[in-house]
Amino acid sequence: MTHRTQDIGFEHSKISMLLSEESGNILLPDFLLNLSSESMRTLGGGFFEPREVTTVEGELEDAVEEEPHLNLANTTIIDEPAPIAKVIGNCTVAAVDVSSVRVGESEQGLLYALRGALVWREGLSYNFTRCGPLAFHLNDLIARSLNRRSRANDNLSYSAWSPLSERLLSRLRNTLERWMQRLACSRLSRGIVLLDGSLTAGTPDNPTVYLEDILNRSRENGNAVIAFSKETKLCFSGKKITRLLDKANYPCMLNIDRIITPQFPSAPVRLMGRVYVAKLTSRGLPFRVDIDRQLSEESAAKAVGRLINSDIVEQGYPETLRLAHILSTFTANEILAIQRHLSIEYGLKLAPRLSFRRSLFGPYGTSTEAS
Amino acid sequence: MKKGLIVQVIDIQFANLPGILEDILRDVMTEDTIQGCDYDPFNISSQIAVLKDTKILICKIRGAIEDGKAKTETSWLPSRTNSRIVPYSIEKLASTRNGKRPVTLGRTRSDHLTVDVKMLDGKLNIITGKKGVGKSHLSKLLILSLIQNGAPCLVIDVNGEYVNIGRTKNDEPTAYADKITVLKPGQSLKFGLSGVGLKTFLNTMIYALDLPRTSSKVFSRIWNELERSGNLKLDSLNDAIRRFSCHESVREAIYSRFNTLMDLELFTDDISERFDFSLFEKKMNEGHAFIINMKDEHAISRRLVVELFISKLTEQLSEMRLKAVFLFAEEAHFYLRETYWEDIITRMRHLGVFTTFITNQPDTVQESVYRQADNIFMFNITNEHDLDAISKVAKIDAESLRSIVKDLPAHNCLIVGDIVRDFPIVVNVKPLDIQTMGQTRHFFQD
Ligand SMILES: Nc1ncnc2c1ncn2[C@@H]1O[C@H](COP(=O)(O)OP(=O)(O)OP(=O)(O)O)[C@@H](O)[C@H]1O
């Protein structure tokens, strides 16, 4: 027991050191920083059409399409969900989330901003480090630079349908997100690392190497990696898979790996986590949860049991991850602030807003369409 | 700048940016529960802070500048894409540069405001605002500036607070001390019956003391008979009323009122005690301020004295013996008969009575005065009812007026009108080195 406490004391300083870290390049890869400045320099004081932000536009976050829709046929027998047993003993919980948002448009490309947040709960207190916003001008320069870096052979067929800019963005975002996740997994030991999304990798914009590295480091440090999907595209007989827990009114999790894995028969796309649907509190919401596949099923269940004892899980979603989300997402005003920064810093001239939609349809064009 | 639109800030608000409340709530809610640090390599967050505190300036168009000249009317609108916003001190516009009779009223946010006293000449003015904000102080400043420039002033001082405007705070006479005379009814201000005249005397009896019509006719006859026989004295008037053959009730009506008037001790048969209206006339023409100290005076005495002076002034002005008079009337509703208001802003103004009404009860000043006022000095007013009253002012829109006046600190006033060349302006009235004696009386001295 004493041994344990000492360990926690040590861990405490290790992740908390992030709060006083002098150099930014621990939090942020130099490469991204340079890419941001370089790409922004290509703007060269041209015209810039800022994204119009109004409260009408509820969801400002531009979600990046990651996974194909999957609809599983109702041929398999589904097990009963297993109750989650609280595991006594607290551990540190860390969570990472990254947000991206479109801030405007230049004559040559789209302008995006990224921000990442790493939140951890130690004892009763929550701490964070956050990096960004970083602005990027999505154009050829970025495309070339990212291609040069890409270690995986591009298999463009997978998401060839998505326009180039979207792919660039998801790569940038993935770069930052994996970096921060790696940081969390290396700084924490015997804790839980919560990620946003799934543990799927193997697309050109989300290569397997990074996730593999993250999971390896995590295992070395005795951490468990658990990913929560806020939204899932997986359906089972026409309904969201999370509905499988509709009837359960106790904290529980259901292993649905058996029915998911056959849908991803081979490389490149790999499910590096075992897929569950889980309800962390009796009256909370159900989520798709991916847990490091190399943890035994028993360890995975224990990790979840430890999570609900170590973090607040009101509504079924871990507070640490919720805070990481809140801290990384951009509000309308932050977008305005970024726009203002861009016009001051890069001498961008605001393009007179002549909305075709407005002139064609007058007040009948909706504001969300204005983008 | 070739051409420009002059707009004035009338209100400052936090900009209501989309979702700003959400942002602030987010900050407040996470503040206590979570702490950490930001690595913001491009320092974009500073812009977020700027944005959260973004203020929006609510402005009104006040005029335009064309060929370097300011005009108060304009029908021109500048381009909204190619125009620039530059600060322009409105006091530059409002000040009367090279005025022959400059007076500095105080400071605006950026500079001194100096106007020409001439802009009070021939004008109707109002000074209003709630209690203790500095109305009388400003009025004193105006009076002093007027006499410095040789103008005649008559001040109706209901609280006896103008009596020492000729003395410094150290109780030494100022340079203009000999141009100021204080009159106290019953003491330095007494009248002979003939000097008052039947009309004023009778009016007081009718309007202030409700003398019935029939009785007033009888009284006129008595007065006229005594006047014809050259015997218009207090005692003989008293006797005549008592002896006059008429109905007992009529006599009683007249006699009781006559006694009331006599009790005021305003009248005397002694010529040496009487107020010398020809000396008054002479001094006024040389530039002088007469202050009638009405403090603790009976309501009827106030009315009578004011009515008497008004009729005397009218007489002197219409006979061209007096050039003009600047009348300062504090809380005029206490002594100014209903029928006189209209007279003051029409007939008497044409004769040369230029009135400044000073009041902390804006609704006691008649609406027509607000409409016709040439200069309005408004100090802080918060009461909605009072704001409604002053909104009748024609020289400024009600919205600007309300929004500015509500937030004025003490000693600051919004001036609209000719004196500021129709550019509404807020000025912090300058202090005066005179004994203002305007402090409200307190029981506790510390
Ligand atoms: N501009 C000023 N600078 C310095 N002191 C001032 C100024 N204006 C007013 N004061 C002082 O503030 C006090 C109140 O001023 P003043 O008597 O003029 O107020 P008021 O509005 O006439 O009040 P009331 O409604 O009671 O007549 C006085 O002591 C006066 O000397």
Ligand SMILES: [Mg+2]
């Ligand atoms: Mg006063």
